Amino acid sequence: MSNENKVSIIVPVYKVEKYLPRCIESLIGQTYQNIEIILINDGSPDSCGEIIEFYADRENRIIPIHKENGGVSDARNTGMALVSGEYTFFVDGDDWIDTTLIEVLVNQLEKDKADVVQTAYYYAYQDCLQYDDRFGSQDDSPVALDNHQLMRELVLNQVVKSFVWGKLYKTNFIKGIHFQKDIIFEDVLWSYLALQRVEKYVITHAPLYYYYQHSESLIASYSLKHLDFLHVLKQRHEYVKQNYVHLVEESYKEILKASLLHYQLLLKNRRKDPNGIYRKEIKEYIQMNEFYIQGAVQEDKELRRGLTLFQIHPYVYILYLVMKKSIRMIGLHPKPKGLKRIVNIQEHKETNDGLEKMATEMFRKIVKR
Numbered sequence: 097m098s099n100e101n102k103v104s105i106i107v108p109v110y111k112v113e114k115y116l117p118r119c120i121e122s123l124i125g126q127t128y129q130n131i132e133i134i135l136i137n138d139g140s141p142d143s144c145g146e147i148i149e150f151y152a153d154r155e156n157r158i159i160p161i162h163k164e165n166g167g168v169s170d171a172r173n174t175g176m177a178l179v180s181g182e183y184t185f186f187v188d189g190d191d192w193i194d195t196t197l198i199e200v201l202v203n204q205l206e207k208d209k210a211d212v213v214q215t216a217y218y219y220a221y222q223d224c225l226q227y228d229d230r231f232g233s234q235d236d237s238p239v240a241l242d243n244h245q246l247m248r249e250l251v252l253n254q255v256v257k258s259f260v261w262g263k264l265y266k267t268n269f270i271k272g273i274h275f276q277k278d279i280i281f282e283d284v285l286w287s288y289l290a291l292q293r294v295e296k297y298v299i300t301h302a303p304l305y306y307y308y309q310h311s312e313s314l315i316a317s318y319s320l321k322h323l324d325f326l327h328v329l330k331q332r333h334e335y336v337k338q339n340y341v342h343l344v345e346e347s348y349k350e351i352l353k354a355s356l357l358h359y360q361l362l363l364k365n366r367r368k369d370p371n372g373i374y375r376k377e378i379k380e381y382i383q384m385n386e387f388y389i390q391g392a393v394q395e396d397k398e399l400r401r402g403l404t405l406f407q408i409h410p411y412v413y414i415l416y417l418v419m420k421k422s423i424r425m426i427g428l429h430p431k432p433k434g435l436k437r438i439v440n441i442q443e444h445k446e447t448n449d450g451l452e453k454m455a456t457e458m459f460r461k462i463v464k465r
Contacts, residue, residue, distance in 0.1 A: 104181035139165030
């Protein structure tokens, strides 16, 4: 134990009383013992504060923090200020992790002398798990990336996602890098700023993180705050232009993909953009940067077609998407490869059921107090 480097686990908590006990149980049950668990109650109006104190009374590795609501970025910044471990790991309050995760990542990081190690993850739904096997299988050996490879993958957002969670960081690489407040998708810019200093980044493929998926669809839950994603992509693009000129075209492509998606979502949620102001902003950005975007999509046939149709008229592009979806539904065009669906896998079901049972019992005790 004394020779083990300490791992600080930061958990921002807000309105997750149904899921928080499961999350905490998965953390205190880690096979790697030298950890501190920083639970930041971000002014949650439900029972999260009581749940945190309940566990803190029974587990001396938990550091309970209660603060006024300031958003997830502010909560993470608060947690970062308290970190004392050599390594740092982030978990969201409604997610949970495999009991071996910290041990596996620490061993991998120290074996490979890496700065950051990434675990694979499951999209965890109520009735199934999904695993993204488009870029590698669970049995693949770990892959090491140098800085140039890492930054390219980060811009592409495929193998390396911009999520802050699911990665074990050497603390000295991320100390002093603050999350931008009052936005969502704060991970995107933070990840770029933090990872640009990394010399060796290792990707592992065994899914040990469970990323909980809530039932509402993006269309149903869409709000104008989701446009923050476009804003942070554009912010990141300015950094890319200054520091990674060879990635500028890839960055333009990612902005275009996000722009086309958000235009669709704004159309489906017209009441949130009744005067079309935000749709107009998207169109104007594409028009202003048309020369550069056209160059960026030259080798991408599908994206080039989408851009051309959108420039004719956004409704022409939307009609094309509807027709393409219809053709796939009747089997005339192959569906793109999606996520691997895992249903009723006994090992996962038993683990989750065990955590759920403990979490439910703890929650009942807390409510009765």
